[in-house]
Amino acid sequence: MALDKIGIAKRIAQELRDGWYVNLGIGIPTLVANYVPEGLSVEFQSENGVLGMGPFPFDGEEDADLINAGKQTITVKSGAAFFDSATSFAMIRGKHVQLTVLGAMEVSENGDIANWKIPGKMVKGMGGAMDLVASAENIIVAMMHSNKAGESKLLKTCSLPLTGVACVKKIVTELAVLEIKNGSFHLLERAPGVSVEEIVAKTEGALVIPKSVPEMVL
Amino acid sequence: MNKVVPNVGGALKGIKSGMTLMLGGFGLCGIPENAIKELVKMGVRDLTCISNNAGVDDYGLGLLLQGRQIKKMISSYVGENDEFERQMLSGELEVDLIPQGSLAERCRAGGAGIPAFFTPAGFGTEVAEGKEVRMFNNKPHILEHALTADFAIVKAWKGDTEGNLIYKATAMNFNPMMAMAGKITVAEVEELVPAGTLDPNFIHTPGIFVQRIFQGEVFEKRIEQRTVRTR
Numbered sequence: 001m002a003l004d005k006i007g008i009a010k011r012i013a014q015e016l017r018d019g020w021y022v023n024l025g026i027g028i029p030t031l032v033a034n035y036v037p038e039g040l041s042v043e044f045q046s047e048n049g050v051l052g053m054g055p056f057p058f059d060g061e062e063d064a065d066l067i068n069a070g071k072q073t074i075t076v077k078s079g080a081a082f083f084d085s086a087t088s089f090a091m092i093r094g095k096h097v098q099l100t101v102l103g104a105m106e107v108s109e110n111g112d113i114a115n116w117k118i119p120g121k122m123v124k125g126m127g128g129a130m131d132l133v134a135s136a137e138n139i140i141v142a143m144m145h146s147n148k149a150g151e152s153k154l155l156k157t158c159s160l161p162l163t164g165v166a167c168v169k170k171i172v173t174e175l176a177v178l179e180i181k182n183g184s185f186h187l188l189e190r191a192p193g194v195s196v197e198e199i200v201a202k203t204e205g206a207l208v209i210p211k212s213v214p215e216m217v218l
Numbered sequence: 219m220n221k222v223v224p225n226v227g228g229a230l231k232g233i234k235s236g237m238t239l240m241l242g243g244f245g246l247c248g249i250p251e252n253a254i255k256e257l258v259k260m261g262v263r264d265l266t267c268i269s270n271n272a273g274v275d276d277y278g279l280g281l282l283l284q285g286r287q288i289k290k291m292i293s294s295y296v297g298e299n300d301e302f303e304r305q306m307l308s309g310e311l312e313v314d315l316i317p318q319g320s321l322a323e324r325c326r327a328g329g330a331g332i333p334a335f336f337t338p339a340g341f342g343t344e345v346a347e348g349k350e351v352r353m354f355n356n357k358p359h360i361l362e363h364a365l366t367a368d369f370a371i372v373k374a375w376k377g378d379t380e381g382n383l384i385y386k387a388t389a390m391n392f393n394p395m396m397a398m399a400g401k402i403t404v405a406e407v408e409e410l411v412p413a414g415t416l417d418p419n420f421i422h423t424p425g426i427f428v429q430r431i432f433q434g435e436v437f438e439k440r441i442e443q444r445t446v447r448t449r
Contacts, residue, residue, distance in 0.1 A: 089319030124297030131319030
């Protein structure tokens with residue numbers, strides 16, 4: 001069965017390593033913070049200027065001055081730090097953040113990503129996404145395999161305006177875990193009960209399939 | 219020199235139509251809300267506003283958009299404002315969208331006397347169009363120029379009569395860099411105290427960057443996405 005959003009977040013959480021500083025984008029990526037494997041110490045950075053994000057506040061304890069990059073009210077853990085936007089992106093550009101997880105509208109087989117604009121239709125802006133994808137050494141995209149029209153989001157080339165070129169290393173969708181290398185998607189794992197054929201049918205870009213594709217263990 | 223002005227009207231004196239303004243804040247967090255309301259009252263038009271976001275329809279910079287007072291916005295993310303999107307898609311509003319880290323660094327550079335810098339952000343995208351590209355460490359970077367403003371309007375938690383500022387939590391965001399990049403920098407603070415009250419060890423923005431300071435009258439501090447957990 002295909003994963004739900006929580007399943008995608010749980011699978012991405014397995015990629016976390018002890019001591020990492022991690023930036024989570026808006027949407028599914030935000031959920032990853034809820035599933036950090038036990039025993040790992042991971043600090044979450046939010047590009048609006050906080051390191052050491054904690055859970056959402058209890059009702060009545062929200063602070064308008066304390067939000068994440070998704071503009072949601074948050075709390076901080078002990079040992080947290082606040083800083084300005086230039087310092088925040090120094091952390092990102094300077095490769096002090098070990099992992100970036102973000103959503104996408106399209107990803108191409110060479111690792112290009114598009115997630116900020118649909119010409120003539122939707123213009124939200126790139127926010128920090130272009131800085132993040134241009135500098136992060138380890139980028140995981142969390143997204144659905146197809147768009148609402150049923151078209152593949154894993155393409156030969158992106159049709160939408162790009163956010164970054166040749167930068168995505170890994171993708172986790174409701175159907176599969178894929179790696180991008182040598183100009184192709186490589187199928188690593190499939191969601192429990194999902195067939196390789198379904199993944200092939202829903203992937204437009206070049207897809208390399210190994211002899212056996214294990215099911216994800218969640 | 220007395221930096222303290224008694225009210226927001228005095229703080230914004232000299233702002234004229236056609237000027238370029240920087241306004242601190244991320245989303246609705248840490249925005250100079252008293253100054254924005256005053257700009258609406260003043261009726262200045264054709265403004266170029268440099269601000270990470272554009273507020274929401276009825277709060278923050280959205281108020282200036284409602285009155286068509288903004289000619290051009292320089293921002294990184296404008297997704298929560300229907301009126302903005304309408305004016306942008308119809309061509310009424312000129313918009314320069316730039317990556318958030320580049321925006322922050324361009325403001326910092328403007329205040330720090332660095333005319334331009336190279337960054338990898340935006341290479342290979344429409345942000346890079348027309349910009350010089352250079353390779354450093356085998357990686358392409360694009361040239362981004364510094365930003366400055368006729369007036370920078372920032373919001374701080376506490377300030378003293380010397381213009382020294384302390385921000386609270388993530389309400390800091392773009393405020394420190396913009397404070398550096400204004401020809402005239404106006405600080406709107408929640409609490410204005412006599413010089414000597416704030417510990418010099420914990421000043422975020424040294425007073426040298428601030429020309430005018432005032433204590434805001436009302437702080438609504440609206441929350442954009444109230445998100446809570448159950449007890």
